[in-house]
Amino acid sequence: MIRRPTLEFWYEFASTYSYLTAMRIEQAAEEAGVELVWRPFLLGPIFKTQGWDTSPFNLYPSKGRYMWRDMEREAVRFGLSLFKPNPFPQNTLLAARVALLGLDRGWTPVFTKAVYTAEFGEGRDISDPQVISGILSGLGLDPEDVTAEAQSDTNKTRLRRLNDEAQSRGVFGAPTFFAEDGEMFWGNDRLEQALGWAATQARRSEVPL
Amino acid sequence: MIRRPTLEFWYEFASTYSYLTAMRIEQAAEEAGVELVWRPFLLGPIFKTQGWDTSPFNLYPSKGRYMWRDMEREAVRFGLSLFKPNPFPQNTLLAARVALLGLDRGWTPVFTKAVYTAEFGEGRDISDPQVISGILSGLGLDPEDVTAEAQSDTNKTRLRRLNDEAQSRGVFGAPTFFAEDGEMFWGNDRLEQALGWAATQARRSEVPL
Numbered sequence: 001m002i003r004r005p006t007l008e009f010w011y012e013f014a015s016t017y018s019y020l021t022a023m024r025i026e027q028a029a030e031e032a033g034v035e036l037v038w039r040p041f042l043l044g045p046i047f048k049t050q051g052w053d054t055s056p057f058n059l060y061p062s063k064g065r066y067m068w069r070d071m072e073r074e075a076v077r078f079g080l081s082l083f084k085p086n087p088f089p090q091n092t093l094l095a096a097r098v099a100l101l102g103l104d105r106g107w108t109p110v111f112t113k114a115v116y117t118a119e120f121g122e123g124r125d126i127s128d129p130q131v132i133s134g135i136l137s138g139l140g141l142d143p144e145d146v147t148a149e150a151q152s153d154t155n156k157t158r159l160r161r162l163n164d165e166a167q168s169r170g171v172f173g174a175p176t177f178f179a180e181d182g183e184m185f186w187g188n189d190r191l192e193q194a195l196g197w198a199a200t201q202a203r204r205s206e207v208p209l
Numbered sequence: 210m211i212r213r214p215t216l217e218f219w220y221e222f223a224s225t226y227s228y229l230t231a232m233r234i235e236q237a238a239e240e241a242g243v244e245l246v247w248r249p250f251l252l253g254p255i256f257k258t259q260g261w262d263t264s265p266f267n268l269y270p271s272k273g274r275y276m277w278r279d280m281e282r283e284a285v286r287f288g289l290s291l292f293k294p295n296p297f298p299q300n301t302l303l304a305a306r307v308a309l310l311g312l313d314r315g316w317t318p319v320f321t322k323a324v325y326t327a328e329f330g331e332g333r334d335i336s337d338p339q340v341i342s343g344i345l346s347g348l349g350l351d352p353e354d355v356t357a358e359a360q361s362d363t364n365k366t367r368l369r370r371l372n373d374e375a376q377s378r379g380v381f382g383a384p385t386f387f388a389e390d391g392e393m394f395w396g397n398d399r400l401e402q403a404l405g406w407a408a409t410q411a412r413r414s415e416v417p418l
Contacts, residue, residue: 050269060259062381073402140216172271186275189398192283 008178008196010166011112013096014089015174016054016071017188019120020078022112022175025191028040029199032195038108040099041166042092043174047109049167074188083123090119097150098132100159110139153185212303216407217387219248219375220321222305223264223298224383225280226397229287230324231384234400235318240342247317248373249308251301251368252383264298283397292332300319300336306359307341309368319348363377 009025011018031038047056047115057064068084075082095115102108114135118124124131135174149155166176170184177185177194184196212357218234220227238245256265277293277298284291304324311317327333333340342352358364375385379393386394386403390410394403 060381062379065379066381066393069393070395070399170271170274172269172275184275184278186279191280 004033004035005169005198005201006035006037006180007194008037010041010171010174010176010178012041012043012121012174012198013092013099013112013115013126015043016057016067016120017074018175019116020071020074020080020099020188021191022116023080024078026109028191028195032199034195034198036109038099038112039162039166040096040108041162041171041174042096045163046172050172058088060094064119074095081121083120085119085123088119090125093127094129094132094147094150095126097137097155098146101146101150101155106139107139111135146191213242213244214407214410215244215246215389216403217246217248219250219380219383219385219387221250221252221383222254222301222308222321222324222328224284225276225329226267227281227384228329229280229289229397230400231321231325232289233287237400237404241408243404243407245318247308247312247321248375249305249321250371250380250383251305251316254372255376255381259381263413267297290330292329294328294332299334301337301357303341303359304335304339305390306364306368307345307355309371310355310359310364316348318348320344323347 007029009021011022025036047053052059055064057067071082099108099112099115102111115126115132118131118135119126126132129147133147136143136146146148169178173186175186175191177190179185179194179198179201183194183197183201185191185197216238218230220231234245238288247253256262261268264273264278276385280291295309307315308321308324311320325333327340327344328335335341338356342356345352378387382395384395384397384400386399388394388407388410390404392403392406392410394406
């Protein structure tokens with residue numbers, strides 16, 4: 001059996017362009033024959049080291065206005081609805097911790113898509129624990145158990161380590177992709193290129209017996 | 210005769226992604242049936258209002274490292290060579306003034322491509338008046354005459370007005386495109402979309418007699 005090449009998908013729940021990617025990456029990866037490694041993380045700590053206390057789209061209003069217009073066009077292109085959550089950016093600490101917990105249990109992808117849909121497809125406040133609980137219930141999970149475990153010291157530490165890893169590997173925005181050889185791609189616009197790189201690189205490294 | 214729809218192409222000579230666009234936009238516009246309006250401008254004054262005294266790719270090293278790697282990949286994709294000019298970003302005041310002067314005389318596109326090729330295709334210092342003079346000579350223009358007129362008060366004022374216009378229309382980076390209805394697109398990645406918008410919008414506004 002041939003092992004499928006992998007692509008790491010690093011995403012932040014507050015990131016608008018990560019929403020576009022999350023909703024379409026599974027099908028695109030399937031078509032490319034690439035296995036996904038989901039990596040929910042927080043951009044806040046990385047932005048802080050750059051001297052930013054909020055999203056650059058708030059700090060630089062021209063860029064922010066353009067981003068929302070571009071998102072409107074892109075959402076139409078990908079067949080997605082779009083709402084601007086209030087406040088923007090949302091506090092995504094709880095959502096990221098829960099998403100991280102799901103990695104070993106297989107439900108991170110469905111949870112991730114449900115959170116993005118609530119946030120940018122419906123304009124709901126995902127910093128509200130009730131919203132996260134509602135999503136977990138909808139997936140047949142126990143909201144109290146999952147939330148408690150997501151807030152455990154073990155899981156909190158795991159998220160901090162993932163954030164440190166993101167920073168040390170040069171992540172500065174989301175979505176970010178890494179192929180197995182460490183090649184990095186940034187932005188929803190680079191998804192196809194990242195998948196193509198991951199697939200091609202794997203073919204290159206196949207040694208005929 | 211049907212008037213062709215237009216697309217404004219705002220570019221800064223120090224901008225790496227504007228290089229990618231400048232070298233391919235004429236053919237792409239021809240294929241889309243769109244007329245180009247070339248708009249050389251300076252990002253420096255806009256960056257200053259955001260508190261930046263150099264390129265964001267220098268201010269944010271992770272982003273800068275990624276950009277150069279992304280440019281390597283993109284240059285291969287578009288069949289262009291790539292050098293990092295020293296210093297980066299280049300001082301582009303003279304080049305922008307000369308490019309602006311060429312607008313009414315028809316040589317702005319060839320001059321623009323020659324400057325980008327010298328800067329990013331060969332790694333030459335385009336802040337050096339000798340380099341600009343060499344380019345002008347190569348185009349059969351008189352370097353002394355053109356440079357003197359480019360540095361005239363009239364032309365300097367024209368460039369300042371163009372920069373003010375860019376800022377007031379929400380330009381925050383380069384390349385930036387505007388369709389006739391004011392729709393704005395940012396980045397080499399959006400060139401095809403911008404041309405498509407310009408062409409489609411023109412078809413929509415055709416009123417059958």
